[in-house]
Amino acid sequence: MTPPEGTRTREGRPERIRRTVLRRPLALASLGYLALVLAGAVFAPLLAPYGPTATDLQHVLSGPSPDHWLGTDSLGRDVLSRLLHGSRVTFLGVGEGVATALVVGVTTGLLAGFLGGWTDRLVSWLTDVVLAVPVIVSLLVVLAVFGSDETAAMVAFGVLASPGLARVVRGATLVVRREPYVAAARVAGLPRRRILRGQVLPRVAGPVIVQASLLAGSALLTETGLGYLGLGVQPPAPTWGNMVADASHVIDRQPWLLVPPGVVIGLAVLSFGLIGDTVRDATADRVASTPAPRPIRRARATTTRPVPAANANATALLSVEELTVALPTGDGLTPVVDGASLEIGKGETVGLVGESGCGKTLTGRAILGLLPPGGRITAGRVLFDGADLATLGPRQWRGVRGARIALVSQEPIGSLDPMVTVGRHVDELVRRHHGGNRKASRARTLDLLSAVRLPDPERTADRYPHELSGGMAQRVAIAMALAGEPELLIADEPTTALDVTVQAEILTLLRTLQHDKGTAILLVSHDWGVVAEMCSRAYVMYAGHMVESAPVTRLLDHPRHPYTAGLLACAPRHARPRGRLPSIPGTVPDPGRRPDGCHFAPRCPLSTTECTTGPVPVFQPDAGHRTRCLHHTDVAKEVNDEQPAGAPPPGTRPDRHLPRPPRG
Numbered sequence: 001m002t003p004p005e006g007t008r009t010r011e012g013r014p015e016r017i018r019r020t021v022l023r024r025p026l027a028l029a030s031l032g033y034l035a036l037v038l039a040g041a042v043f044a045p046l047l048a049p050y051g052p053t054a055t056d057l058q059h060v061l062s063g064p065s066p067d068h069w070l071g072t073d074s075l076g077r078d079v080l081s082r083l084l085h086g087s088r089v090t091f092l093g094v095g096e097g098v099a100t101a102l103v104v105g106v107t108t109g110l111l112a113g114f115l116g117g118w119t120d121r122l123v124s125w126l127t128d129v130v131l132a133v134p135v136i137v138s139l140l141v142v143l144a145v146f147g148s149d150e151t152a153a154m155v156a157f158g159v160l161a162s163p164g165l166a167r168v169v170r171g172a173t174l175v176v177r178r179e180p181y182v183a184a185a186r187v188a189g190l191p192r193r194r195i196l197r198g199q200v201l202p203r204v205a206g207p208v209i210v211q212a213s214l215l216a217g218s219a220l221l222t223e224t225g226l227g228y229l230g231l232g233v234q235p236p237a238p239t240w241g242n243m244v245a246d247a248s249h250v251i252d253r254q255p256w257l258l259v260p261p262g263v264v265i266g267l268a269v270l271s272f273g274l275i276g277d278t279v280r281d282a283t284a285d286r287v288a289s290t291p292a293p294r295p296i297r298r299a300r301a302t303t304t305r306p307v308p309a310a311n312a313n314a315t316a317l318l319s320v321e322e323l324t325v326a327l328p329t330g331d332g333l334t335p336v337v338d339g340a341s342l343e344i345g346k347g348e349t350v351g352l353v354g355e356s357g358c359g360k361t362l363t364g365r366a367i368l369g370l371l372p373p374g375g376r377i378t379a380g381r382v383l384f385d386g387a388d389l390a391t392l393g394p395r396q397w398r399g400v401r402g403a404r405i406a407l408v409s410q411e412p413i414g415s416l417d418p419m420v421t422v423g424r425h426v427d428e429l430v431r432r433h434h435g436g437n438r439k440a441s442r443a444r445t446l447d448l449l450s451a452v453r454l455p456d457p458e459r460t461a462d463r464y465p466h467e468l469s470g471g472m473a474q475r476v477a478i479a480m481a482l483a484g485e486p487e488l489l490i491a492d493e494p495t496t497a498l499d500v501t502v503q504a505e506i507l508t509l510l511r512t513l514q515h516d517k518g519t520a521i522l523l524v525s526h527d528w529g530v531v532a533e534m535c536s537r538a539y540v541m542y543a544g545h546m547v548e549s550a551p552v553t554r555l556l557d558h559p560r561h562p563y564t565a566g567l568l569a570c571a572p573r574h575a576r577p578r579g580r581l582p583s584i585p586g587t588v589p590d591p592g593r594r595p596d597g598c599h600f601a602p603r604c605p606l607s608t609t610e611c612t613t614g615p616v617p618v619f620q621p622d623a624g625h626r627t628r629c630l631h632h633t634d635v636a637k638e639v640n641d642e643q644p645a646g647a648p649p650p651g652t653r654p655d656r657h658l659p660r661p662p663r664g
């Protein structure tokens with residue numbers, strides 16, 4: 001099957017590189033040439049017609065002949081035999097240099113790019129220092145210290161060349177680190193080591209091969225340069241470098257002698273370069289198409305005062321208390337979630353509703369301890385099963401993320417690695433959480449795929465993400481989330497990207513799973529219908545504040561915050577034919593531009609000057625009902641005034657007529 005242009009392709013990076021090399025005659029010829037030279041080096045003792053140091057003083061400086069295909073040197077030694085034997089020394093040196101650079105450069109680059117922070121700063125500083133050291137002087141010092149030991153010189157070359165590689169790997173890792181499937185792997189609780197090996201390393205392989213290839217060319221030139229200077233392996237043992245040196249001494253008598261080593265060296269360097277270029281072309285488009293990171297918005301600091309504390313419930317599975325999350329902006333840290341509190345009991349499904357940009361996703365991420373780079377919890381705490389999550393170290397977090405709290409995001413396809421099959425995605429998590437052998441984990445994987453009602457689990461397990469529909473991808477994401485049998489599932493708009501029929505299926509699936517396994521669910525949604533169908537209680541969030549919370553039927557029938565009332569009135573079902581869709585005037589303010597006092601005041605039909613003069617406390621109009629509105633009694637009156645005649649009794653269905661949109 002040929003996937004349509006622009007879609008993800010099943011072809012993995014190694015396959016793409018292989019195909020690009022095969023399609024280009026020059027790259028193919030380069031590969032063939034290097035393979036030939038390498039084979040010559042390996043089988044030199046068998047292939048060489050003479051010994052590398054055997055002299056024949058009767059035939060010195062002879063040109064090519066049937067006895068000596070490439071002629072003889074000034075001591076009558078066979079040039080072809082010396083070239084073959086010399087290639088062993090040269091390729092060994094190149095291998096030592098490149099291997100050292102790979103080990104040092106790739107390791108440091110990966111760690112700097114993936115861990116960031118002080119590791120990144122330390123690696124940057126070290127690479128700057130090493131890059132400032134002149135290579136040739138350092139190699140001369142090493143050779144002086146180690147007595148012409150070529151291995152020491154080439155290892156030193158590898159170390160000195162590693163900063164360039166480290167920088168390339170760091171850059172590529174920074175890009176890969178932002179990919180949703182890497183975030184998904186972290187959320188699922190995979191250890192860093194596994195993520196680096198399984199998710200990041202395969203993606204930086206392209207740039208690494210390019211660099212290694214170019215490095216091999218310069219390692220070869222360095223090795224032959226040392227041989228030419230009479231350093232490294234000493235005569236009479238042949239190296240390509242000392243063959244060039246020998247030829248240069250007799251260039252006036254036999255210029256041909258320079259041709260064989262000059263050609264093999266030149267072609268080898270050219271081949272390494274051509275292969276590097278081809279791999280770069282094969283991998284460049286993927287790096288270029290990687291989406292840019294989300295820009296951090298400029299904002300000024302807000303001055304909200306803390307609101308009264310929520311009633312901490314000792315029996316809650318999750319208790320978020322007065323949580324403030326700040327993100328870095330040009331003006332320092334800006335609070336994005338501001339004193340938010342919420343609770344979820346064991347096995348309970350709770351909704352989190354609000355317009356885009358209100359802070360719902362960040363609240364979920366803060367619960368999982370996965371904030372964007374530079375983001376911090378600056379106040380409040382998150383208690384899970386009584387334990388303060390802020391006190392967990394990386395090892396303990398691994399026992400929580402994916403294992404006890406799992407996430408299903410709104411972009412299921414994005415959270416699946418395009419180069420990994422469905423089965424491997426689930427299998428890796430099954431083994432991470434339950435251990436066991438390959439057979440047992442495969443059986444469990446198939447169980448999970450059938451639990452989320454994926455047709456033909458065996459076949460689906462062998463599929464790649466691009467072969468799945470949105471609904472199937474979401475089911476796979478749910479299966480992955482369930483692999484650790486979590487007690488809490490954060491479902492961040494799990495049906496937003498799906499069509500209505502699939503939405504209904506996914507919601508039914510979530511409800512069934514919750515019923516069967518007793519999993520608590522925090523359901524982030526824009527859709528009141530979904531919230532009414534799924535949740536017992538809901539929280540309404542606006543511009544970083546929790547503005548209202550209550551049992552869902554209560555919210556639907558008696559909202560006590562104008563924002564909730566406005567949101568309910570905006571449901572598309574209130575639209576009239578050819579009429580405009582109801583909407584709340586204005587937009588959610590950016591985190592740094594939130595007005596003082598009630599953030600909703602500029603859009604609120606009930607706002608008065610008191611609303612903007614200071615922080616608005618939280619009121620509790622009824623048991624279990626909380627609102628952050630000074631005019632909550634007026635909201636209640638408006639709702640009752642707006643009840644249409646003959647309307648069904650409150651709370652009977654989610655789409656019942658609710659108050660008109662606020663004036664303004």
Ligand SMILES: Nc1ncnc2c1ncn2[C@@H]1O[C@H](COP(=O)(O)OP(=O)(O)OP(=O)(O)O)[C@@H](O)[C@H]1O
Nearest residue numbers: 296297327336355356357358359360361362372591
């Ligand atoms: N990585 C980030 N860097 C800077 N600002 C961010 C980042 N992520 C979110 N924000 C900002 O934080 C605020 C809250 O974002 P969040 O994604 O939590 O909102 P949301 O209510 O979940 O919206 P949506 O429904 O669109 O996902 C927004 O103003 C957003 O622009």
